[in-house]
Amino acid sequence: MTIRVPIVENILNANDHLAVENNSRLESAGVYSINIMASPGAGKTSLIEQTLPRLKDKLRVAVVDGDIATSIDADRAANAGAQAAIQINTGGDCHLDAVMLRGALEQLDLTQFDLLIVENVGNLVCPASFKLGTHKSILIASIPEGDDKPYKYPGMYRGVDALVINKIDLLPYVPFKMDYFERGVEVLNPGVVTFPLSAKTGEGMDAWTNWLVEQVKSKR
Amino acid sequence: MHELVVTQSILDISLRHAQKAGAEKITGINLVIGEFASIVDDSVQFYWELYAQGTIAQNAQLHFERIAGEMTCTNCKLSFHPKDTDFACPDCKSEFVQITKGDEFRVESIDVE
């Protein structure tokens, strides 16, 4: 005889639980943390490279870089002034998950840092589903990707706490209807704080770093 | 693709609940997946054959209930399935709309013997 057993449990429940553990570990060490997500090439590492020198003498920063392979991005972060830079190679996985971040946290003396920046694997779909336990999720959209991305990747736009619009130096050269883009964002994530900037020219970088420093301070 | 993790998670959840219920065999697993939630396609059934081997769930059939995305206009209260390129209300054209369905991503129940 077949019986139906009701369950109603989120499929990624186990990951969610681990994310909560990561978060308490960060909390108890007094580390504020952000998870930067974006498509490949949107400028995650470039944003980190521009951000680190601006935080110098203000915050002690560790960077965890997720990539399918290579340590290029962690090396870039170290060169830009990260006090620690750890590369996680996911070996094919399209996202970081809470287990991988836990592994990275174990390699760090968390008491030595004020801010942990996690660069997720370049992907606009999967990272949204896997909580890491960071305090804030940041999405980078970039101008050459096109203005229709909120409509195509609603899951990613929905779950984030701040939106960086990178490569605004390219606005004169690329068709990008900002109002169309922003309408999509507004539906998916009403009132989300937005930072248009260029990680190439530095335009708009101060608003972003000031916000970040505020976030870290308000946590202390 | 993260179908592997998803498969593993579904298996863990199902086995845990089957054990609690004292089941000898899991014959079916009922999943509810919303359009805006994480991608999960039928390849999970394929991975299942590998992952569930040797467990009481090895012959379980996965059933996907797919929930279409739904938005509701906060102005005129109309509920609609959004177009791919436009989220505005198809009736009153308002852009004040909320997502009301499509975030589901869960193991709803299992069928056991």
Ligand SMILES: Nc1nc2c(ncn2[C@@H]2O[C@H](COP(=O)(O)OP(=O)(O)OP(=O)(O)O)[C@@H](O)[C@H]2O)c(=O)[nH]1
């Ligand atoms: N014009 C312009 N180019 C930029 C800007 N930011 C980054 N780039 C360029 O975009 C390319 C990709 O930048 P990365 O920072 O490596 O992008 P990423 O998101 O870290 O890429 P992955 O880690 O490989 O997913 C590089 O060639 C950067 O020089 C910008 O603001 N303007």
Ligand SMILES: [Mg+2]
């Ligand atoms: Mg990078």
Ligand SMILES: [Zn+2]
């Ligand atoms: Zn309406």
